Amino acid sequence: MSSPEEKFCLKDVLLSFKSCLVDNDQDVLLEHYLNGWKGLVKFMNSLGSIFSFVSKDAVNKIQIMENFLKGTNGEKYQTLRSMVEYELNSNKVDLTNHSNNPNSGCRTILRLHRALRWLQLFLEKLRTSSEDSKTSTLCAEAYNDSLANFHPWIIRKTATVAFYALPARNKFFEVMNVGTTEEVIEMLGEAVPYASRVYDFTQELYSKHNLLDLP
Numbered sequence: 001m002s003s004p005e006e007k008f009c010l011k012d013v014l015l016s017f018k019s020c021l022v023d024n025d026q027d028v029l030l031e032h033y034l035n036g037w038k039g040l041v042k043f044m045n046s047l048g049s050i051f052s053f054v055s056k057d058a059v060n061k062i063q064i065m066e067n068f069l070k071g072t073n074g075e076k077y078q079t080l081r082s083m084v085e086y087e088l089n090s091n092k093v094d095l096t097n098h099s100n101n102p103n104s105g106c107r108t109i110l111r112l113h114r115a116l117r118w119l120q121l122f123l124e125k126l127r128t129s130s131e132d133s134k135t136s137t138l139c140a141e142a143y144n145d146s147l148a149n150f151h152p153w154i155i156r157k158t159a160t161v162a163f164y165a166l167p168a169r170n171k172f173f174e175v176m177n178v179g180t181t182e183e184v185i186e187m188l189g190e191a192v193p194y195a196s197r198v199y200d201f202t203q204e205l206y207s208k209h210n211l212l213d214l215p
């Protein structure tokens with residue numbers, strides 16, 4: 001379990017996904033987007049080491065993006081729109097084989113973007129779940145309808161086994177540190193639309209530039 005300073009704060013995560021939307025939902029601030037993911041990773045870490053293989057991958061991808069933001073071309077990575085424009089115009093995106101430029105911002109964000117769809121589905125399932133719902137089932141359903149389509153068999157199997165270690169619904173809600181079940185449900189009702197708006201914008205941007213299948 002996590003130390004107190006690593007405690008998950010759903011409200012902060014919520015605010016990150018809200019505050020990353022700019023220009024009337026026509027762009028996303030990368031720094032705030034990454035802050036949202038960092039908050040989620042903290043929460044996942046608080047569930048124990050069973051999810052460390054997921055956490056490591058997420059942290060690695062966040063780190064790649066933070067390095068771009070801190071790098072010499074950092075200003076090009078302020079928003080998703082500016083990143084896509086910059087990387088496409090400077091041939092930094094390998095559309096066929098990722099060995100030339102394995103860690104472009106576009107392909108790294110695409111992995112997080114696909115995970116955001118899982119999160120969106122999972123949160124919505126949690127919000128509308130009944131008291132006797134199993135979090136492992138909700139999580140697996142959300143995963144199978146989203147991320148699993150992009151993962152090889154071995155990762156799908158490992159993830160499915162790990163889902164059984166998820167705490168029961170009431171314990172899960174407790175770890176979120178939001179308050180009563182009703183308050184958690186209310187918070188989720190606020191969170192899902194923000195995550196959905198970020199997801200929808202990114203999906204449209206990537207689709208417009210044919211980036212949704214980046215290897």
Ligand SMILES: CCCCCCCC/C=C\CCCCCCCC(=O)N[C@@H](COP(=O)(O)O)[C@H](O)/C=C/CCCCCCCCCCCCC
Pocket residue numbers: 010040041043044047051053054057058111112114115118123139143147155159166176215
């Ligand atoms: C109120 C909030 C409640 C929910 C909080 C959830 C917190 C979740 C935090 C992070 C989510 C995980 C992000 C995972 C990113 C995965 C990106 C990915 O698909 N990577 C694969 C492909 O990358 P490349 O090889 O092409 O670079 C990579 O192969 C994946 C490796 C790790 C396995 C990923 C399994 C994903 C399962 C997601 C469910 C996590 C369950 C957490 C339960 C709370």
